[in-house]
Amino acid sequence: MAGPDDLSALMRLARRGDEEAYRQLLGQVSIWLRAVVRRGLASAGRGPAESEDIVQEALLAVHLKRETWDEARPIGPWLRAIARYKLADHLRRRGFHDHLDIEEWSNAPELAVEAETSDSIDSGRMLASLPERQRRIVQEISLEGHSASDVAARLGMTEGAVRVALHRALKALAAFYRQEQA
């Protein structure tokens, strides 16, 4: 992946309803985020153990706050701003208050190489905070790869209700990270 600036086109496609483009976009963003976050943690003197939590929190923000990206602007600065906010927020909750200049290294070409090797790390704590039904829906869709309509049939719900529950679950996950204290 070259850099976050090439992703504007994918996001535009995604907004027109192209799921595959959105999957690709989020995949590439998470690789980039992982590298940026690890770099950030390192420069704050912390190991990579927490990196996946921050990556997932930032991904949730990219998804839930996508209305704040203006199509007329490049997407790179927007993604960097989200990464910076989430990284700083995470560190602040753990008592780290120094300034971190992510602009410095978030464009470095070697980031991509470094990140390829660490593809599917488990953040582990993600789902534990959800109520039973929401957790089950998220699991069936994300871990087992079922579609919303399959899940609806299995749980005896309407597809619309499954979608609403999924959306609530994602918002709850974002809130869980935000309120969590170290």
Place this chain on the structure above:
Amino acid sequence: MKTDQLVEALVADGVASARPIGRSLLLALAAGIALSLVVFFLTLGVRPDIRPALETWRFDLKIVTAVLGLVLAFGVCRDCARPDMPRHPLRRLLPLLVLIVSAVAVELALVPEAAWRQRLVGSNSMICLPMVPILSLAPLAAVLWMLRRAAPASPALAGAAAGLVAALSGATLYAFHCFDDSPLFVATWYSLATVAMVAVGALAGRRLLRW
């Protein structure tokens, strides 16, 4: 949960474009102003001499200042709603500042020094001071509520910008009631009321707008 799996959940949640945040904020502001308009007509109402007043430059300038401020402040608020906020979001307010300073300068040149004090104190400051904030409550609540869907780089600054937009909404309505049209009065009392709302907005923003 692995990150690839989270991605699947996000894709399943769908990306179908929501309304851009700027337009959502504008709708929220309009709803807030509509509510304040009702409050305005129930409590104050337009001054009875509105027709002759419209023909005086001081009244017109007061309205133009308030409306210009409202438009510029909305731009600031929309900028502050984004994570990649511009470096100097307050720069947009420069024309407002220039207009206020020039209006005050012209008034000071036109009015003899002995009358400055009376112009500044006016007759309505004790109504202006509470009524501008009261008329800005609904816009503030509406804009803050919509900003919770945004991702402001600085929650406090975004809250302050919401307070500014709200205060200028209240000021615009109130300006149609008030008999004091002198730029000296407007620059003093409207600004004081605005500063109070900006502070309220900043405090609320810190608490409500973290994401």
